[in-house]
Amino acid sequence: MLKKIALTFMGMALAVSLTACGGSNQASNPQSDQGSNEVKPAAQTAGVSKELVVMDWGGAISEAHKKAIFEPFEKANHVKITLVSPTDYGKFKAMVQSGNVGVDVVNVDSDFVIRGAAQNLLEKLDYSVINKDGILKDLVNDYGIGAELFSTAIAYNTDKFPAGSHPKNWTEFWDVKKFPGPRSLWKYPTGTLEAALLADGVKPEELYPLDVDRAFASLDKIKKDVKVWWNAGAQPPQLLANGEVVLAEAWNGRISTAKKEGAPEEVEFNQALIMGDSWVIPKGTPNKDLAMKFIAFAVAPEQQAAFSSNIDYAPVNQKALDLLPDKVKENLGQSADKAKNQIVVNIKWWVENFDTINERFEQWLLK
Template sequence: MVRKWRIALLAMMLGFSLTACGSKTDSASAEQQLTIVDFGGVSSEAAKKALYEPFEKEYNAKITVVSPPDEGKLKAMVESGNVEWDVVSVFPHFVPRFEKEGLLEKLDYSIIDRTDIYPYMVSDYSIARYSYFWNIAYNSDIYQDGNHPRTWSEFWDTAAFPGARGLWKGPEGTLEMALLADGVAPDKLYPLDIARAFNSLDKIKKNVKVWWESGAQPPQLLSTKELTAAAVWNGRVSAAKAQGSKIDNEFNQAIEVFLSWVVPKNAPHKDLAMKFIAYASEPEQQAAFSKLIDYAPSNKKALELLPEDLKQRLGRSEQSKNETVIMDVKYWSENYDSVYDQFNKWLLK
């Protein structure tokens, strides 16, 4: 009798052991791996602390971060049937093209809460992770006591505001700045008058010392006074200023852009990808990210968790919200290739 009891007990214990082993194997399975593609640099470091590491802990997942995004590689992966990426950060004007070519999964809005995301930042296939600004940045030693360019027209005016300028080596944002400098009203920008934009750029071309390609360039060149003013991503300037650089942002006529999350078609871990995007879209995580780098949340409720001085630095104060311009994603999605070609030809003149 005792022997039978011992056998039953051993069988029960073995059953518990097998169950436990099965649970452990599931948690460590390939389904808990996630590959995320973002742009690297300081924004990636902020995302690691505010999003990636907390998500890994909460979901018992392992995130591999790849940088930078490559739209051509995403397309090649999907078309070859060998998709390695799960979540990709992209410029939103690529989304309609990717959607048309069947390169993306529809986002699962039964999991992702889009309620408080700014409506212009959401589509069936993408949702914004944060917004940033193309704005005027300047050396605050050279331009003191508020005497710095406050409009793109003043930025263009190197007689009133002398010194070398820096502009992005690409047409997005740059053409909008040129038109604003030429007197076009913010609500009349689109569709862009390309000929007028290039005529405006002709007027400042000789003063553009650097056509920059990396976001780290302008803050460095501004801090060393090689440039007096530049068109810059605001978060890069704030980060450099916090480290002691004598540079600052001007948000008047700043052009708002945002980055979006997408999931490639047939992503290997699609379900976990949707859970990650849902997590990254929550106000608490977005507020944590904005506290680490001065990029604005796409979730309106996240702003309620931020102090007023930070909202000012994010371009989300009550005053700055009325001064900024939202880039037209639809326009760029339809005209990207042709305008880029014209811009590159203009640069070579």
């Protein structure tokens, strides 16, 4: 059941632990397209006696993790953290099934928690070590726990739409007469089908189960105006900045980063679609105890707040919001006015339906 998300996240019905589902595709994550180069290990602390290998998405999200979580954990525990990127589910599965597990903790799309557990790829988390107090309850799973949240939202060129004249919802995004100009949509069904249904007038609380036929009929209406179907998170801010498109479906952190660098673009958080990532432990890691300790550290309010201060993705621990200034919460889309009208993607539904719908989506794109 999908509910609106409030500032404190109270009553939020997350169907999973986060992101754009169907997780075998690395590009589904907001930072994965930056992860082609392995992140350098964080600096080794004097007196290090242990090593922890963490597989992460790379790029900006790993840099934020490094500053807020990895380096403080190293110093506090005399541990060297080695980063491997990007997250790769094929390697993950092969590693576990071969019994040669060389990674201790992995940041995954939250749907992978469900799929990975079903495939016996994950260690069960020890909640006597990991304090789940304050973590969104539906992001707490026996085999994974939330890492961060992000929004797939309407982004726009502020030169084209100055002074709040931009589309305020997906129905207006679809309205090419009132809001003319080329668009860009995510070349991925999760989130895109939800946007299409919202554009067609479906109420947020009535989205799931998705009316797939209606979603594709809605996409038919805008297809000719979609100039670029993007598959890497860096594309929308580039397309908006150079004026190739005037509106785009985009990840909020990418747009806010571009805005900070001077690009004429902004995010509309109304009807933004909440997704996210989770921490898991590969089954068979020899460093399971240390991995549990790391995850406990990573989800603590202080580390969550530090992470969200380094990158515009929201914390999964609601207690972290109390540690953040109003300006940061505004940038995260977690101020009272922005947070209440965002929508949580039902990843459990997507886990059950992704393969069939993705095949149809790919065929539809070719028509």
